[in-house]
Amino acid sequence: MIVIADFCIVPMGVGVSVSPYVAACEKVLKEAGLKTQLHAYGTNIEGEWDAVFAAIKRCHEAVHAMGAPRITSTLKFGTRTDRAQTMEDKVRSVEQKL
Numbered sequence: 538m539i540v541i542a543d544f545c546i547v548p549m550g551v552g553v554s555v556s557p558y559v560a561a562c563e564k565v566l567k568e569a570g571l572k573t574q575l576h577a578y579g580t581n582i583e584g585e586w587d588a589v590f591a592a593i594k595r596c597h598e599a600v601h602a603m604g605a606p607r608i609t610s611t612l613k614f615g616t617r618t619d620r621a622q623t624m625e626d627k628v629r630s631v632e633q634k635l
Contacts, residue, residue, distance in 0.1 A: 538586045542614035545579030548605030562596035
């Protein structure tokens with residue numbers, strides 16, 4: 538099953554800048570072969586259910602391995618069974634109505 542997720546990982550106890558940790562997570566997602574779209578407060582991820590959630594777990598593991606003692610994440614996700622839809626399809630649908 539294809540899932541589109543909006544994922545935000547926030548390491549805690551590492552100071553003000555979290556960009557090195559976010560970059561490490563982005564590398565994990567790319568290595569997993571997932572389609573991603575980085576945005577100002579997270580990353581949209583598209584792929585097979587098991588691959589997406591396994592990669593999110595690996596993001597947590599990678600950020601902890603970098604020394605983050607604590608991580609908080611937010612995750613929104615959705616699936617469809619009536620038709621195939623990509624991240625671009627969803628954005629285009631809204632943009633066409635503007």
